[in-house]
Amino acid sequence: MSISALVDKALAIFRRDLLTSSRYRGALIFTAIGTLAELAAFYYLARAVGPSFRPEGFDYFSFLLVGTGFYTFLLMGIHSFLQSVQEAQQTGSFEVLMTTETSAPVLLLLTATSACARNLVQLILYVGAGFLIFKPVAPSISISAVLLTFTLSLGIVIAIGFMAAALQVTFQKGSVILWALGSSAWLLTGTLFPISNLPHPLMLAARMIPITHALASMRLALLAGIGLGAVRQEIVTLSVFCAFLLPLGFWAFSYSLHKARQEGTLSNY
Amino acid sequence: MALLGPNASGKTTLLKLIATVLLPDAGTIRVQGHDIRTDMDRARSQVGMAIATERSFFPRLTARENLSFFAALDNVRGPARKQAIELRLAQTGLLDAADTLVMSFSAGMYQRLAIARAVIKNPSVVLLDEPSRSLDPAATEQLWALIRNISAAGAAVLIATHNLEEALALADSIAILRQGKMVEHSELALRHADDLRATYFGLTERRPDEADAFVGTYQ
Numbered sequence: 001m002s003i004s005a006l007v008d009k010a011l012a013i014f015r016r017d018l019l020t021s022s023r024y025r026g027a028l029i030f031t032a033i034g035t036l037a038e039l040a041a042f043y044y045l046a047r048a049v050g051p052s053f054r055p056e057g058f059d060y061f062s063f064l065l066v067g068t069g070f071y072t073f074l075l076m077g078i079h080s081f082l083q084s085v086q087e088a089q090q091t092g093s094f095e096v097l098m099t100t101e102t103s104a105p106v107l108l109l110l111t112a113t114s115a116c117a118r119n120l121v122q123l124i125l126y127v128g129a130g131f132l133i134f135k136p137v138a139p140s141i142s143i144s145a146v147l148l149t150f151t152l153s154l155g156i157v158i159a160i161g162f163m164a165a166a167l168q169v170t171f172q173k174g175s176v177i178l179w180a181l182g183s184s185a186w187l188l189t190g191t192l193f194p195i196s197n198l199p200h201p202l203m204l205a206a207r208m209i210p211i212t213h214a215l216a217s218m219r220l221a222l223l224a225g226i227g228l229g230a231v232r233q234e235i236v237t238l239s240v241f242c243a244f245l246l247p248l249g250f251w252a253f254s255y256s257l258h259k260a261r262q263e264g265t266l267s268n269y
Numbered sequence: 270m271a272l273l274g275p276n277a278s279g280k281t282t283l284l285k286l287i288a289t290v291l292l293p294d295a296g297t298i299r300v301q302g303h304d305i306r307t308d309m310d311r312a313r314s315q316v317g318m319a320i321a322t323e324r325s326f327f328p329r330l331t332a333r334e335n336l337s338f339f340a341a342l343d344n345v346r347g348p349a350r351k352q353a354i355e356l357r358l359a360q361t362g363l364l365d366a367a368d369t370l371v372m373s374f375s376a377g378m379y380q381r382l383a384i385a386r387a388v389i390k391n392p393s394v395v396l397l398d399e400p401s402r403s404l405d406p407a408a409t410e411q412l413w414a415l416i417r418n419i420s421a422a423g424a425a426v427l428i429a430t431h432n433l434e435e436a437l438a439l440a441d442s443i444a445i446l447r448q449g450k451m452v453e454h455s456e457l458a459l460r461h462a463d464d465l466r467a468t469y470f471g472l473t474e475r476r477p478d479e480a481d482a483f484v485g486t487y488q
Contacts, residue, residue, distance in 0.1 A: 005344060012341030016327060016334070023329040023370075092324035099288045099318050100342035101310070101390070107342070261292040264282070 080115030081161030089269035140225030155242035162249030166256035271436035274446035280429035317387035328372035343390040357385035377408035
């Protein structure tokens with residue numbers, strides 16, 4: 001498929017999602033109210049904990065702001081893969097989409113990219129609003145480290161997203177991967193507190209989760225302004241996860257589709 | 270060509286196999302020479318399929334927006350996309366409703382929009398699954414005229430239906446399926462309506478062994 005054809009399809013999917021979102025205006029307002037309430041809750045939590053608590057050297061509100069914002073972005077990115085398949089199955093459009101001249105992995109990737117673009121806008125607004133309204137400290141940003149961390153984290157999202165979509169196609173239960181990630185990640189990924197506070201076995205488990213490294217790297221890049229050299233270890237770890245998980249996720253999704261086509265379970269949900 | 274047969278006889282399954290939504294356990298299907306197993310993308314590019322469900326559209330998009338979305342996925346690009354959308358909307362009588370959200374469409378409008386979507390890329394094979402299901406007689410007549418136009422334009426149209434009247438009105442030939450097997454295939458020009466009706470009920474309402482005996486008698 002040519003690049004221009006891919007861009008054309010991506011634009012069609014962006015346009016569909018933008019039009020659909022704009023026609024659910026109530027949801028946009030409630031999302032904005034919910035986001036502001038969450039930011040306020042974290043601000044007052046940080047105040048209650050007090051200024052002496054500085055996890056990994058950051059003030060606690062900034063630590064929470066970047067941690068929860070980026071964590072939510074990553075989880076929502078994975079969820080968008082699952083949601084794309086789930087919604088298509090439930091609305092009956094999955095089989096129709098499979099008859100188009102766009103392969104299923106490309107279609108899923110473009111749909112999730114559209115959702116990730118929307119989530120990125122939400123992330124920027126969330127972190128931006130947090131800094132503007134509650135003014136914790138002036139952020140010190142390393143653009144190159146932020147971009148590289150973001151790109152590799154997207155790779156992780158795509159890989160796990162494909163796996164969640166494969167589980168949805170095969171067992172109609174892709175949500176288990178999100179449930180597992182969502183539940184354990186609050187505990188293990190250092191979203192709310194540093195993983196150094198965990199017992200040693202849990203700390204080792206935490207280091208096996210790519211999101212842990214994504215959050216750590218993003219905090220250093222966004223709040224400490226540390227360049228690529230200082231986040232090298234996290235970048236290498238994320239790269240290894242990507243190299244292993246991306247082919248695995250893609251293979252899992254392609255295989256699940258092939259089996260579902262053979263067994264006639266493509267639109268089961 | 271009309272595919273006839275009772276529920277669960279395999280009509281929709283056959284359409285989905287041709288459209289590459291399903292893969293066969295055995296046997297071969299070629300679309301314009303392209304094997305659906307080994308040359309799936311090319312086979313799929315030749316096929317347009319209308320599935321009989323209104324839920325297969327995006328309800329918060331208009332008819333025109335829905336067609337534009339699916340046309341993009343089917344590689345209909347640039348000015349050709351706009352032309353194809355307008356042409357298909359006109360052919361299906363949906364121009365007046367083109368900018369209406371499809372969530373407010375009637376069953377007949379959904380059926381026509383599904384056919385417009387199926388032919389948006391100008392496929393050489395068009396698969397229609399129960400096209401007149403839940404339509405009133407006037408809407409059915411309009412739909413049949415549309416299907417005749419698609420066929421006259423050169424596409425091979427395969428219709429899965431329970432409706433003998435529909436088969437007689439639209440098809441040149443019929444195949445009768447029973448429990449996943451074709452038990453009858455003939456040119457309709459050679460058949461009288463009553464004869465077809467008797468054949469259909471003879472083949473589909475008997476036990477398999479009786480049907481086999483009936484086919485033998487008929488042949």
